[in-house]
Amino acid sequence: MIGHLASSLELIHPGTLRVLGRAEATLLGLSRFYTGLPCKAGHFAERFASNGQCTRCNAAKARSREHLRGLRDPSHRMFRNTLRRTGMALRGRASPAKALGCNHPELRDYIAARFRPGMTWEKYRQWEVDHVTPLSAARTLGELVELCHHKNLQPLWRRENLVKGGAKSS
Numbered sequence: 001m002i003g004h005l006a007s008s009l010e011l012i013h014p015g016t017l018r019v020l021g022r023a024e025a026t027l028l029g030l031s032r033f034y035t036g037l038p039c040k041a042g043h044f045a046e047r048f049a050s051n052g053q054c055t056r057c058n059a060a061k062a063r064s065r066e067h068l069r070g071l072r073d074p075s076h077r078m079f080r081n082t083l084r085r086t087g088m089a090l091r092g093r094a095s096p097a098k099a100l101g102c103n104h105p106e107l108r109d110y111i112a113a114r115f116r117p118g119m120t121w122e123k124y125r126q127w128e129v130d131h132v133t134p135l136s137a138a139r140t141l142g143e144l145v146e147l148c149h150h151k152n153l154q155p156l157w158r159r160e161n162l163v164k165g166g167a168k169s170s
């Protein structure tokens with residue numbers, strides 16, 4: 001039993017991976033095993049004892065599922081659109097991510113905290129992200145970078161924003 005314990009510890013320690021069959025791993029009660037052979041994708045990685053799947057392939061699949069979920073999440077679309085607009089305003093003269101000064105969860109929470117009555121993430125596009133002080137007010141690059149900061153952002157109903165922008169209200 002002590003011998004088995006020692007081999008399981010060896011497996012956990014990186015760099016001391018022992019070549020082990022799935023059956024042996026299951027016998028030892030290990031969740032993972034290492035065959036010493038590459039998976040179909042060419043990873044030299046441990047496999048899950050439960051299903052024999054490569055742990056690296058599995059992690060990549062999980063990441064891509066996460067990525068797809070992110071693409072469908074309106075708050076994530078809002079973040080990407082905001083970052084893209086910031087990049088368009090700065091035109092390579094400064095880092096849009098730095099100027100915005102926050103990541104996706106931070107911007108999501110910041111904007112959600114400023115929702116007007118009736119605003120939800122599902123209604124994104126009926127409302128949009130607006131600069132409280134318009135970027136056009138900036139006279140220098142420094143001022144522009146400052147106005148790009150997320151503290152200058154708010155959610156605004158689209159119609160309100162059109163009115164604010166000087167377009168004819170219908």
Ligand SMILES: [Zn+2]
Nearest residue numbers: 039043054057
């Ligand atoms: Zn793999």
